[in-house]
Amino acid sequence: MARLSALMLLFILxxxxxxxxxxxxxxxxxxxxxxxxxxTVRIPVAIRRAGDADQGGDTDAALLWVTSGAxxxxxxxxxxxxxxxxxxxxxxxxxxxxxxxxxxxAKFLQExxxxxxxxxxxxxxxxxxxxxxxxxxxxxxxxxxxRLQPDAYTVLPQRGEASVLTPKNGIVARKGRDGQNxxxxxxxxxxxGQALLSLxxxxxDAAGNSFIxxxxxxxxxxxxxxxxxxxxxxxxxxxxLVGETSTLPLDYFVTPVDELRVHRGSVYQLQTxxxxxRINIWKTNEGCPHP
Amino acid sequence: MNSLPNLRxxxxxxxxxxxxxxxxxxxxxxVIARLPRTSRxxxxxxxxxxxxxxxxxxxxxxxxxxxxxxxxDWKAGQHxxxxxxxxxxxxxxxxxxxxxxQGLAAGAHSQFGVLSCAAGVDCSGFVTQCWxxxxxxxxxxxxxxxxxxxxxxxxxxxxxxxxxxxxxxxSHVVLFTGYNHDGTIxxxxxxxxxxxxxxxxxxxxxxxxYRPLQYKGIDE
Numbered sequence: 001m002a003r004l005s006a007l008m009l010l011f012i013l014x015x016x017x018x019x020x021x022x023x024x025x026x027x028x029x030x031x032x033x034x035x036x037x038x039x040t041v042r043i044p045v046a047i048r049r050a051g052d053a054d055q056g057g058d059t060d061a062a063l064l065w066v067t068s069g070a071x072x073x074x075x076x077x078x079x080x081x082x083x084x085x086x087x088x089x090x091x092x093x094x095x096x097x098x099x100x101x102x103x104x105x106a107k108f109l110q111e112x113x114x115x116x117x118x119x120x121x122x123x124x125x126x127x128x129x130x131x132x133x134x135x136x137x138x139x140x141x142x143x144x145x146x147r148l149q150p151d152a153y154t155v156l157p158q159r160g161e162a163s164v165l166t167p168k169n170g171i172v173a174r175k176g177r178d179g180q181n182x183x184x185x186x187x188x189x190x191x192x193g194q195a196l197l198s199l200x201x202x203x204x205d206a207a208g209n210s211f212i213x214x215x216x217x218x219x220x221x222x223x224x225x226x227x228x229x230x231x232x233x234x235x236x237x238x239x240x241l242v243g244e245t246s247t248l249p250l251d252y253f254v255t256p257v258d259e260l261r262v263h264r265g266s267v268y269q270l271q272t273x274x275x276x277x278r279i280n281i282w283k284t285n286e287g288c289p290h291p
Numbered sequence: 292m293n294s295l296p297n298l299r300x301x302x303x304x305x306x307x308x309x310x311x312x313x314x315x316x317x318x319x320x321x322v323i324a325r326l327p328r329t330s331r332x333x334x335x336x337x338x339x340x341x342x343x344x345x346x347x348x349x350x351x352x353x354x355x356x357x358x359x360x361x362x363x364d365w366k367a368g369q370h371x372x373x374x375x376x377x378x379x380x381x382x383x384x385x386x387x388x389x390x391x392x393q394g395l396a397a398g399a400h401s402q403f404g405v406l407s408c409a410a411g412v413d414c415s416g417f418v419t420q421c422w423x424x425x426x427x428x429x430x431x432x433x434x435x436x437x438x439x440x441x442x443x444x445x446x447x448x449x450x451x452x453x454x455x456x457x458x459x460x461x462s463h464v465v466l467f468t469g470y471n472h473d474g475t476i477x478x479x480x481x482x483x484x485x486x487x488x489x490x491x492x493x494x495x496x497x498x499x500x501y502r503p504l505q506y507k508g509i510d511e
Binding site: 048049067069070071072073074076079094117119134135136137161162163164170195196197198199200213215217221222224225226227228230248250255256257259 | 364365369371372378400401402413414415432433434442445446447448457461462463464472473474475483484485486487489494495496497498499500501502503
């Protein structure tokens with residue numbers, strides 16, 4: 001009887017989304033494709049010295065600025081970015097009161113002077129650029145040429161609500177292309193020895209693929225300090241798990257505000273170190289490298 | 292023959308150690324006994340008061356008389372919510388309002404040094420003030436918060452209570468205010484990059500390496 005129940009349970013579980021992914025992943029959960037970092041774009045940064053203010057002139061426009069921080073003060077610098085339609089990057093450079101634009105090979109293209117420090121930037125659904133002023137929280141809208149649009153109407157990016165139900169599963173709400181609610185994605189987290197901590201819906205693309213960030217930690221008794229792993233998963237339009245990125249590097253120098261972006265099937269991570277801004281890219285459209 | 296003097300030496304050492312231990316325990320007990328008692332509701336109310344305090348930056352608050360290199364985070368006439376971030380600062384709302392009215396600079400970062408001519412609060416000044424230690428000046432930093440807060444033996448991802456803190460010694464500390472159903476957490480902090488006290492939801496990865504702390508003066 002018990003054996004029959006176990007078989008029935010196995011049959012039910014195998015029919016659930018997330019268990020029918022096509023390929024395997026060495027080191028990851030069974031039967032999940034693991035995408036390695038495809039590319040890292042590296043943009044150099046300069047340490048701002050005391051009293052430095054960006055007066056233009058001889059200041060190299062291609063350099064992003066960071067502070068070194070101090071005892072009881074975190075370093076500051078680029079903490080947010082987004083990806084423009086052509087694949088170039090718009091990076092908030094708060095210590096220079098500007099947005100800096102770089103192409104996909106880290107070549108500096110231009111800067112948009114804001115007159116304030118921005119610590120969050122995002123491309124909106126109607127192709128405008130939404131910027132948050134760090135010191136006040138005020139939202140500003142820019143057009144695609146970097147001009148402030150005080151009267152612009154914009155649509156904030158829609159993200160599905162998420163819930164962690166147990167250390168092994170959760171759900172993420174999603175909408176179809178018609179804007180109607182669709183069946184939520186069931187996230188199953190079967191990594192041995194690990195417990196699911198959080199779920200964050202990042203984006204759903206035009207084809208209905210959903211990208212969800214998962215944080216996890218060691219199952220059971222927690223370590224004395226916070227110890228987290230993070231990956232981004234891709235689910236198809238039917239809510240089936242396609243694959244997940246390799247574990248994200250979390251050794252930040254500047255704490256990110258907007259750490260992850262998704263554009264045309266690729267996952268982008270902003271990682272500001274002492275010497276450079278790294279944008280790590282996982283190209284999930286290129287298929288699974290571990291067939 | 293020599294065993295007796297050796298035994299005496301050992302006995303003296305043991306006695307000395309016992310006395311030292313007793314003194315240390317006594318000193319620690321005294322510190323804890325002196326800590327002001329507070330409830331978690333009071334801690335959260337103090338955090339809200341600091342994060343929701345509205346003020347207007349006047350032209351006189353854009354400059355710091357004691358630092359020619361000073362650069363303000365604001366513009367004259369701006370309405371701001373949240374007490375400004377001042378490295379080394381531990382001002383209460385009332386002290387801050389008084390200083391702003393006197394024309395002191397609103398907030399300051401570490402690159403300008405600890406400015407006596409500026410007003411505001413830093414990360415550890417904020418957390419200790421929330422814990423009810425407003426009168427302590429700036430006696431506690433992220434490096435010695437452990438003197439007044441224990442490291443609880445619980446799972447940080449499920450058992451923290453509002454009013455506990457997440458601390459990275461020598462770097463930063465935030466006040467934990469609750470869990471969200473998506474597994475992210477709510478915190479309040481005196482943020483240098485946001486130049487003021489803010490409360491917001493955030494992910495765990497931001498706090499990799501931080502340790503939870505529980506104030507020893509909490510009335511449960």
